Amino acid sequence: MKICYTVSSQQMTVYYTARGHEAAADALNRENASDSDLEAALFGYQEAEKDYASLALFKDCLSRRASCREKETAVQGTLNDRENAKKEKIYQRALALENEGKYEEAIKAYSGIVGYKDAEQRIDACQARINEGIYLSAQAQELLNNWDEAIRLYRSIKNYKDSAERIAACEQAKKSGSRRSRIPIRPDP
Numbered sequence: 001m002k003i004c005y006t007v008s009s010q011q012m013t014v015y016y017t018a019r020g021h022e023a024a025a026d027a028l029n030r031e032n033a034s035d036s037d038l039e040a041a042l043f044g045y046q047e048a049e050k051d052y053a054s055l056a057l058f059k060d061c062l063s064r065r066a067s068c069r070e071k072e073t074a075v076q077g078t079l080n081d082r083e084n085a086k087k088e089k090i091y092q093r094a095l096a097l098e099n100e101g102k103y104e105e106a107i108k109a110y111s112g113i114v115g116y117k118d119a120e121q122r123i124d125a126c127q128a129r130i131n132e133g134i135y136l137s138a139q140a141q142e143l144l145n146n147w148d149e150a151i152r153l154y155r156s157i158k159n160y161k162d163s164a165e166r167i168a169a170c171e172q173a174k175k176s177g178s179r180r181s182r183i184p185i186r187p188d189p
Contacts, residue, residue, distance in 0.1 A: 011058055018051030018061075022068060029075055035082060038075050045072040087116045098122065103130045131160045138166065147174035 025044025028037040045068045052065035094109030103126040110119040110126070138153035150170045154163040172178075 011055060014051050014055055015058060015061070018048045018055070018064070021045070021048035021051065022064065025068075025071070029071065035079065038079055042072060042075045042079070045069075045075065084116075087113045091117055091119065094119075094122065098126055101129075103127070131157045135160055135163065138163070142166065142170055145173075145179055147171075 021044045025041040025048065028041035028044065030037075033041070049065050049068040049072065052061040052068065055061040090109055090113050094106045094113075097103075097106035097109060107123050107126045110123045113119045114123075134153050134157050138150050138157075141147075141150035141153060147170045151167055151174070154167045154170065157163050158167065
């Protein structure tokens with residue numbers, strides 16, 4: 001007994017549409033393809049895979065669907081590798097900026113790759129160095145009796161170390177005309 005399957009024109013249309021998506025994706029998926037070409041290829045494979053899935057056992061749809069899935073995975077891997085290479089380049093640039101003491105620039109660079117390696121911790125470390133520099137400048141202004149400048153600097157880092165106390169001490173010294181604030185400056189342990 002011979003089993004005959006009836007093929008509708010709609011199935012043929014879907015099948016050849018899927019083949020077209022796959023062929024177009026294959027054309028875009030070349031070694032030196034741009035990211036946008038690879039993203040278009042990825043989309044083409046995904047569309048072809050959906051079309052092949054809708055046809056189930058028709059012709060060679062199962063093997064073509066599996067092939068599209070494999071190509072999809074490979075293209076996604078290439079895109080991920082490229083993205084990681086870009087992030088690594090930014091990370092290394094930010095690290096160099098940090099090592100040069102350019103903390104603000106380093107923070108901006110790290111902020112573009114939050115979630116990559118230890119970028120968040122590096123941002124915190126850079127900010128801590130900036131705050132420490134401001135704190136030391138404020139202490140120097142305080143020792144020089146430049147109360148307004150010391151207060152301004154301490155206010156910019158009011159939650160850092162004892163800045164809030166230092167602001168109050170400087171304001172009191174300024175108000176009383178004193179040459180020294182009541183809270184001595186202590187070196188860090």
